[in-house]
Amino acid sequence: MANVTVIGAQWGDEGKGKLVDWLSNRADVVVRFQGGHNAGHTLVVGDQVYKLSLLPSGVVQGKLSVIGNGVVVDPWHLVEEIAKLGSQGVTITPDLLVLADNACLILPLHRDLDQAREAAATNKIGTTGRGIGPAYEDKVGRRAIRVADLADREALEAKIDRLLAHHTPLRRGLGLADVDAAGLLAELEAMAPRILPFARPAWLLLDEIVKSGKRVLFEGAQGALLDVDHGTYPYVTSSNTVAGQAAAGSGLGPKGVGYVLGIVKAYTTRVGGGPFPTELFDAVGEHLGTVGKEFGTVTGRSRRCGWFDAALVRQSVALNGISGIALTKLDVLDGLPRLKICVGYRADGQDFSYLPAGLKAQAALTPVYEEMDGWSETTQGARSFRDLPANAVKYVRRIEELIGAPVALLSTSPQRDDTILVRDPFQD
Ligand code: IMP
Numbered sequence: 001m002a003n004v005t006v007i008g009a010q011w012g013d014e015g016k017g018k019l020v021d022w023l024s025n026r027a028d029v030v031v032r033f034q035g036g037h038n039a040g041h042t043l044v045v046g047d048q049v050y051k052l053s054l055l056p057s058g059v060v061q062g063k064l065s066v067i068g069n070g071v072v073v074d075p076w077h078l079v080e081e082i083a084k085l086g087s088q089g090v091t092i093t094p095d096l097l098v099l100a101d102n103a104c105l106i107l108p109l110h111r112d113l114d115q116a117r118e119a120a121a122t123n124k125i126g127t128t129g130r131g132i133g134p135a136y137e138d139k140v141g142r143r144a145i146r147v148a149d150l151a152d153r154e155a156l157e158a159k160i161d162r163l164l165a166h167h168t169p170l171r172r173g174l175g176l177a178d179v180d181a182a183g184l185l186a187e188l189e190a191m192a193p194r195i196l197p198f199a200r201p202a203w204l205l206l207d208e209i210v211k212s213g214k215r216v217l218f219e220g221a222q223g224a225l226l227d228v229d230h231g232t233y234p235y236v237t238s239s240n241t242v243a244g245q246a247a248a249g250s251g252l253g254p255k256g257v258g259y260v261l262g263i264v265k266a267y268t269t270r271v272g273g274g275p276f277p278t279e280l281f282d283a284v285g286e287h288l289g290t291v292g293k294e295f296g297t298v299t300g301r302s303r304r305c306g307w308f309d310a311a312l313v314r315q316s317v318a319l320n321g322i323s324g325i326a327l328t329k330l331d332v333l334d335g336l337p338r339l340k341i342c343v344g345y346r347a348d349g350q351d352f353s354y355l356p357a358g359l360k361a362q363a364a365l366t367p368v369y370e371e372m373d374g375w376s377e378t379t380q381g382a383r384s385f386r387d388l389p390a391n392a393v394k395y396v397r398r399i400e401e402l403i404g405a406p407v408a409l410l411s412t413s414p415q416r417d418d419t420i421l422v423r424d425p426f427q428d
Helices: 014-025 057-061 075-087 108-120 133-142 146-153 151-175 181-198 201-213 283-291 310-320 359-364 390-403
Strands: 006-007 029-030 043-046 048-052 064-067 096-101 216-219 259-265 269-270 305-306 324-328 336-345 351-352 366-373 407-411 417-423
Touching: 014 057, 014 216, 014 259, 014 269, 014 324, 014 407, 014 417, 029 057, 029 201, 043 057, 043 283, 048 075, 048 133, 048 336, 057 064, 057 216, 064 201, 075 181, 096 181, 108 133, 108 151, 146 151, 146 181, 201 216, 216 417, 259 310, 283 305, 283 359, 310 336, 310 359, 310 390, 336 390, 390 407
Parallel strands: 006 216, 006 259, 029 064, 029 216, 064 096, 259 324, 324 407
Antiparallel strands: 043 048, 269 305, 336 351, 336 366, 407 417
16 A cells, blocks of 8 residues: 555544654655644654644655645744754755645634634633634635735735635624734735745645655644544534545545554543543543643643543544554553543443534543553563563553554654554555
């Protein structure tokens, strides 16, 4: 199989960055296809830590990297991230980075709206406050400014007028000052020469790449349960995060998606609001948060932590067409005497093998757990299954059975090389 699509199979923060970085060695091009700089990917290479939000993780390996049309791009953030990587010795040139010319921009007014709405809301989504949702709203509302518009002053002027006709009443309703059209135009014109050198028809480039027999690695952001259709709506992000979006968000047809690798954390976390049936509020939850260093890469918020939810991941396996999983952070469970795995839910005397869509039903769910013994030895840094304690292997095997997908990779520390390869997604 030529291509691999990596997606988060839970609520994000499963450790996709490390796996994408590791797999990008075997790929010719790495492509982001949804989300924006709400994503947070941490890559640890030796003693260097790279924190990426928008750039595909492949850039660190010097791989051709594409920001696809499905991504919403904050140009100010993009130049900042490029500069930051430059200061860490990674130089990003247009030979290395391609920005789809039909991707939509996130503007400061989107961030204002995101933050003002969150501040005013009683039932907060807990967004990253970076303007992602409002930018996608404008995309679907057909009033967004796209990368290519930066090269066309006349189009830009007309688009700003149309955009402000929508945003001005919204801003006034929220007590925000009006945006000065001439000021915004000047800012975008100043930004244009910094962004446009990277802009190209990414779909065309990908078509050529695939036709020449090269391999594409798609890098998803967030997780399947944050998908705007399939996630825990309305506590979701504003894009489709499932694997199928790799095709629409890049312009490569659906056959190009290839092997779908679901990244799965050995327990569960989420940031922001919304249902979380296996959430823990006790010492075990604290253990997972502290040992797992569960703080948001983008916002620094503490993540909510809980037991592994096999029902949720089983749902994700179906939604994404997952071929195999990469299990991460197993070592965080080291030393816990007993472990629980959620195998389904119960609500009002009814059993559910999946997360029902209704908010009331979701709130009423209690998890049904299976229990097993933990292990006292360390799994950190293990490089083969033989290095794992018997109970850790049992835990992994039980997860495979319950979710209906095999483990292709096991990540045993944030370091690139602490990875057990069971089957190579590019060869499968
Ligand atoms: P937004 O994407 O900023 O609109 O936030 C919507 C929801 O998605 C919130 O619950 C965020 O915490 C969550 N979210 C967005 N990006 C990430 C991510 O990269 N990891 C985990 N959660 C995320």
